Amino acid sequence: MHSYEVGLWIFLLAAFLGFELIRRVSPLLHTPLMSLTNAISSIAVVGAILVAGHKDASTLAKVLGCLAVTASTINAVGGYLITDRTLKMFKKRGER
Amino acid sequence: MTEILYPILYLFAAALYILALKWMNSPATARRGVWAGETGMLLAVVGTLLRFEVVEYHWIMLAFLVGAAIGAPLALKMPMTAVPQRTAIAQAFGALAAALIGTAELFEAHPHGFTLVALTVEMLLGYVTFTASLVAFGKLQELLPGRPMTYRGQNIANLSVLAIAMALGVAMNQTVDPTAIFPFFVGFSLLFGVLLIMPIGGADMPTVIALLNSYAGLSASAMGFAFDNKLLIVAGALDGSSGLILSIIMCRAMNRSFTNVLFGAFGTLQTSAKGEVEQRPVRSASPEEAASILDAARSVIIVPGYGLAVAQAQHKLREMYDILSKRGVDVRFAIHPVAGRMPGHMNVLLAEADIPYDKMVEMDEINGEFPMCDVALVIGANDVVNPAAKNDPTSPIAGMPILEVDQARTVMIIKRGMAAGFAGIDNELYYMDKTLMLFGDAKSFVSSLVKELGAQVAA
Numbered sequence: 001m002h003s004y005e006v007g008l009w010i011f012l013l014a015a016f017l018g019f020e021l022i023r024r025v026s027p028l029l030h031t032p033l034m035s036l037t038n039a040i041s042s043i044a045v046v047g048a049i050l051v052a053g054h055k056d057a058s059t060l061a062k063v064l065g066c067l068a069v070t071a072s073t074i075n076a077v078g079g080y081l082i083t084d085r086t087l088k089m090f091k092k093r094g095e096r
Numbered sequence: 097m098t099e100i101l102y103p104i105l106y107l108f109a110a111a112l113y114i115l116a117l118k119w120m121n122s123p124a125t126a127r128r129g130v131w132a133g134e135t136g137m138l139l140a141v142v143g144t145l146l147r148f149e150v151v152e153y154h155w156i157m158l159a160f161l162v163g164a165a166i167g168a169p170l171a172l173k174m175p176m177t178a179v180p181q182r183t184a185i186a187q188a189f190g191a192l193a194a195a196l197i198g199t200a201e202l203f204e205a206h207p208h209g210f211t212l213v214a215l216t217v218e219m220l221l222g223y224v225t226f227t228a229s230l231v232a233f234g235k236l237q238e239l240l241p242g243r244p245m246t247y248r249g250q251n252i253a254n255l256s257v258l259a260i261a262m263a264l265g266v267a268m269n270q271t272v273d274p275t276a277i278f279p280f281f282v283g284f285s286l287l288f289g290v291l292l293i294m295p296i297g298g299a300d301m302p303t304v305i306a307l308l309n310s311y312a313g314l315s316a317s318a319m320g321f322a323f324d325n326k327l328l329i330v331a332g333a334l335d336g337s338s339g340l341i342l343s344i345i346m347c348r349a350m351n352r353s354f355t356n357v358l359f360g361a362f363g364t365l366q367t368s369a370k371g372e373v374e375q376r377p378v379r380s381a382s383p384e385e386a387a388s389i390l391d392a393a394r395s396v397i398i399v400p401g402y403g404l405a406v407a408q409a410q411h412k413l414r415e416m417y418d419i420l421s422k423r424g425v426d427v428r429f430a431i432h433p434v435a436g437r438m439p440g441h442m443n444v445l446l447a448e449a450d451i452p453y454d455k456m457v458e459m460d461e462i463n464g465e466f467p468m469c470d471v472a473l474v475i476g477a478n479d480v481v482n483p484a485a486k487n488d489p490t491s492p493i494a495g496m497p498i499l500e501v502d503q504a505r506t507v508m509i510i511k512r513g514m515a516a517g518f519a520g521i522d523n524e525l526y527y528m529d530k531t532l533m534l535f536g537d538a539k540s541f542v543s544s545l546v547k548e549l550g551a552q553v554a555a
Binding site: 002003004006007008010011014015016017018019021022023024025026027028029030031032033034035036037038039040041042043044045046047048049050051052053054055057058060061062064065066067068069070071072073074075076077078079080081082083084085086087088089090091092093094 | 136160
């Protein structure tokens with residue numbers, strides 16, 4: 001099997017898993033859910049590091065790669081922090 | 097050694113991401129979910145830095161520091177009412193990262209075959225989402241006019257731009273030197289992003305924000321195909337399906353289709369309907385009268401809308417909730433899925449004011465309770481309580497599920513004036529015999545209610 005074929009299978013399964021997981025999330029938490037998935041998608045930082053830090057990287061690749069690392073770090077740090085900040089506010093009665 | 101280590105770290109990271117979403121299903125475990133997400137990200141980054149082909153660290157470390165220095169204040173200082181804007185700008189950054197990585201890889205690795213296809217998809221989604229999120233941010237932050245911007249032939253123009261961008265993408269995959277076509281491809285992708293959001297008005301923002309979230313995820317997934325990285329594929333697919341589900345929920349809550357949201361320019365109806373609004377008598381009440389009705393009630397359901405967020409009235413509302421609860425009045429909050437500017441917006445707003453989340457009730461659960469409730473108090477919401485959605489098949493919002501406040505014994509509506517709501521449709525609710533209009537700014541009116549309720553205790 002080609003590696004992209006394996007990739008497509010993984011994509012298929014992960015997408016269905018995502019549907020099942022998200023369907024169970026209470027509408028109460030839809031806003032923090034969005035900031036969390038946003039932070040999760042900043043996993044793009046992995047690609048950015050591979051481009052920027054590659055041993056044969058040209059100047060162009062280094063510049064674009066480092067910009068991408070910065071952008072995804074903003075997203076990751078900001079996303080996780082605000083999700084936690086939002087969730088901290090959700091309290092039950094008597095929990096104040 | 098490290099070559100065995102990083103795939104294992106990636107595997108753990110993917111597992112943690114899945115757990116993060118699983119734990120998000122209840123407020124009790126949700127913060128653990130954030131922890132899982134953070135740890136997953138950390139493992140992925142460490143694993144990547146350990147890979148043998150990664151040799152340059154200095155600039156990457158600097159980029160981490162700069163990113164953290166910008167990202168942290170953005171998250172910690174931003175007022176909670178600005179959460180929709182923050183989400184939009186974060187999506188712009190995420191999409192930009194994906195687009196830049198795709199670009200670098202295109203010029204560096206001279207890809208072909210399936211890798212080039214994946215990179216093209218990644219860049220198309222990345223650049224489109226980048227400008228689309230920026231325009232959405234501008235609209236939410238009110239740097240751009242929030243009303244839909246429309247003109248004749250808009251849909252044809254937009255679809256043509258998308259078609260050209262996609263054709264250029266296909267062309268890149270057919271030529272020897274894709275970098276020659278690349279600038280045009282990027283130009284048209286960026287342009288389409290702008291055009292896509294221009295006709296979107298405030299009420300459609302929840303759907304669109306969720307949809308852009310989905311695109312950003314799919315872009316990361318496409319990157320995973322280009323880099324042959326399974327972790328990226330999994331994380332991107334999770335994000336992509338999450339955004340898609342949320343936008344489907346939003347569409348359903350408005351009884352509209354995707355195409356209608358993206359190409360229907362909902363808010364334009366407003367101009368045609370405005371002239372027909374007739375002058376009919378309404379009953380209004382002073383804060384004093386309203387307070388004594390609330391005080392006499394046994395159960396009160398409050399329906400918050402975007403107007404509550406605009407007026408920043410949530411803290412005053414909490415004070416009112418406290419007074420009424422202390423007197424044994426059962427106070428609950430009815431949340432419509434599309435109230436506000438992003439999914440779950442109202443819940444965050446009320447939670448910020450320390451209103452317990454077990455008092456916030458979803459539409460389907462609370463609708464049966466309205467006939468038993470003494471007072472339904474609507475604050476800054478309009479279309480989501482308009483009975484025309486049920487009763488008038490010709491109404492533009494016909495079929496949209498609404499909060500059935502018209503079933504309550506008394507309806508009170510805090511509103512600045514008699515202007516129609518976002519969809520520009522007159523609301524039958526205002527003219528019912530049991531309806532009392534409370535004219536004024538949401539924050540100052542709720543403050544007066546709190547004052548009156550306090551005075552009645554003293555008396």
